[in-house]
Amino acid sequence: MRLVIRQDYDEVSDWVAHYVKERINQFQPSEERPFVLGLPSGSSPVGCYERLSNFCKSGQLSFKHVVTFSMDEYVGLPREHSQSYYSFLWKHLYQHVDILKENINILDGNAPDLDEECRRYEAAIVKVGGIELFLGGIGPDGHIAFNEPGSSLTSRTRVKTLAYETIIANSRFFDGEVSKVPKLALTVGVATVMDAREVCIIIVGAHKSVALAKCVEEGVNHMCTVSAIQLHPKGLIVCDEDTTLELHVKTVKYFKSIEHVHQSLIGTENLSLQGQVLSAKGSTSRITKRRESDINSLTSSYSNNSNDNDKGDDMDQRPNKKKKGSVQ
Numbered sequence: 001m002r003l004v005i006r007q008d009y010d011e012v013s014d015w016v017a018h019y020v021k022e023r024i025n026q027f028q029p030s031e032e033r034p035f036v037l038g039l040p041s042g043s044s045p046v047g048c049y050e051r052l053s054n055f056c057k058s059g060q061l062s063f064k065h066v067v068t069f070s071m072d073e074y075v076g077l078p079r080e081h082s083q084s085y086y087s088f089l090w091k092h093l094y095q096h097v098d099i100l101k102e103n104i105n106i107l108d109g110n111a112p113d114l115d116e117e118c119r120r121y122e123a124a125i126v127k128v129g130g131i132e133l134f135l136g137g138i139g140p141d142g143h144i145a146f147n148e149p150g151s152s153l154t155s156r157t158r159v160k161t162l163a164y165e166t167i168i169a170n171s172r173f174f175d176g177e178v179s180k181v182p183k184l185a186l187t188v189g190v191a192t193v194m195d196a197r198e199v200c201i202i203i204v205g206a207h208k209s210v211a212l213a214k215c216v217e218e219g220v221n222h223m224c225t226v227s228a229i230q231l232h233p234k235g236l237i238v239c240d241e242d243t244t245l246e247l248h249v250k251t252v253k254y255f256k257s258i259e260h261v262h263q264s265l266i267g268t269e270n271l272s273l274q275g276q277v278l279s280a281k282g283s284t285s286r287i288t289k290r291r292e293s294d295i296n297s298l299t300s301s302y303s304n305n306s307n308d309n310d311k312g313d314d315m316d317q318r319p320n321k322k323k324k325g326s327v328q
């Protein structure tokens with residue numbers, strides 16, 4: 001698993017948006033072979049969606065051959081309600097990009113048979129060949145999608161009762177009134193997310209620092225369902241400095257050092273890394289704006305490799321590395 005730490009929300013959004021853009025562009029999707037992307041709702045991905053929309057407007061990215069599956073939806077909330085995840089994704093992403101309507105998959109929280117709707121969703125994912133990249137967010141208790149504490153780590157798309165903590169956390173979107181928050185939701189399962197060929201979780205804010213620490217420093221545990229990412233061969237978490245509050249200093253230094261080495265191998269240590277080193281020394285200086293091409297080269301090098309910290313994978317980044325068995 002990789003942990004990428006950026007200074008603040010904007011830098012996290014920049015990083016993830018560039019990463020998604022690079023992954024889609026490298027994949028060279030076509031009608032026959034679309035890029036399948038899993039998407040979260042919530043405030044965490046909004047900055048990323050804004051940037052993806054801008055990439056589309058400036059012609060750097062196209063969603064024409066991208067198929068999406070959103071993570072979750074409230075039960076019983078009309079689709080046109082401003083807080084349905086359907087409305088959310090249209091507002092923040094779909095209306096701004098060139099995605100084809102038939103390529104958008106959203107769970108229907110008003111389906112007459114909710115169990116059947118969940119089965120249909122799982123089958124639709126299988127039909128397109130599985131999810132290439134699942135973007136995700138978490139709740140303060142470490143739930144991924146709506147997989148509340150205690151959810152099976154082998155769970156599939158299903159109906160879930162929301163935890164009281166989640167209802168309170170989400171009441172900020174319902175005029176602060178707990179009674180207005182739906183108590184049930186449809187959600188992809190933990191295993192649905194972990195089946196994706198790659199998983200990238202955005203975690204921002206001090207209120208999620210305990211969850212991040214549990215996810216990174218403790219074992220895989222159903223009480224913090226995002227921790228299942230530890231078992232994923234290409235798991236990536238992108239967080240901001242505030243979210244690292246509960247991590248051990250040595251954990252933060254470790255992941256920063258991995259990134260430092262990684263970046264120096266691809267020759268960008270004087271750019272984005274400068275900020276990392278400064279902040280590791282306690283400097284309050286912000287990371288200077290990186291050139292887009294540098295971020296692109298960094299993000300693409302991540303996507304070409306397994307995201308675990310195995311030395312062999314990192315070393316494969318060396319430009320002059322002689323491949324095993326190649327003529328020398």
Ligand SMILES: N[C@@H]1[C@@H](O)[C@H](O)[C@@H](COP(=O)(O)O)O[C@@H]1O
Binds near residue numbers: 042136137
């Ligand atoms: N079910 C959603 C999750 O999919 C989302 O990741 C989480 C975090 O939301 P935010 O990013 O607004 O903190 O909220 C809800 O509980």
